[in-house]
């Protein structure tokens with residue numbers, strides 16, 4: 611059980627202090643750094659094999675067509691720019707279970723299997739069945755942290771949330787044959803930019819710009835027709851990013867800024 615003292619310790623001593631002793635910690639730490647490096651590479655000057663499939667205002671989404679054993683696992687990379695919120699706020703709403711149902715449109719049910727630390731949770735989610743495919747579930751750890759490695763020199767701060775599939779003894783895949791288990795790796799990287807003439811103390815929401823990179827690779831965990839899957843992704847990913855970012859802007863509007 612996480613107490614208020616633990617939460618305070620995590621704020622004082624920084625990321626991972628409470629999760630560090632956990633069996634998943636080495637993998638969580640390594641995956642976050644790898645995924646951050648991958649997200650920072652962008653899509654390159656000439657697209658580098660990335661195809662732009664959604665281009666709406668500031669939001670751009672790219673994918674690569676990839677298959678393993680006949681299953682579509684197209685990696686996705688997207689960037690967006692949103693005004694009026696911070697990187698931490700964006701990550702807070704993406705990570706925290708209490709808001710997930712407000713913005714996640716494919717969700718049927720969500721359970722927290724393990725509360726490792728205030729910034730590290732294990733989730734089991736069942737997603738809505740999309741005809742004609744079987745229903746899917748996902749079991750994954752989720753970790754949120756501030757990045758302080760000095761790489762993004764122009765940004766005021768950088769926050770990430772990384773999600774990756776894992777196993778849990780009590781919840782094996784295809785339990786009772788109901789769902790196929792998808793395998794996912796997801797990272798949300800957010801950077802806050804503040805109008806140059808402002809300091810943190812006199813910043814208002816009009817001075818904030820949040821740059822977002824969202825990358826995901828989802829293995830559907832069992833055969834699904836490639837054309838159906840690609841059509842679903844093409845529709846659902848832009849819908850998700852617009853809805854989620856709009857939701858965060860809305861939630862933050864009349865609240866104090868959270869850096």
Ligand code: 6CM
Nearest residue numbers: 714716737740743746773796834839846847850
């Ligand atoms: O990253 C997103 N959401 C996070 C919190 O829920 C988390 C979850 C990812 C699950 C991604 C599942 C996508 C596929 C769901 C439909 C499965 C149907 C398969 C049908 C086969 C034909 O990282 C946002 C995810 C937005 C996805 C559009």
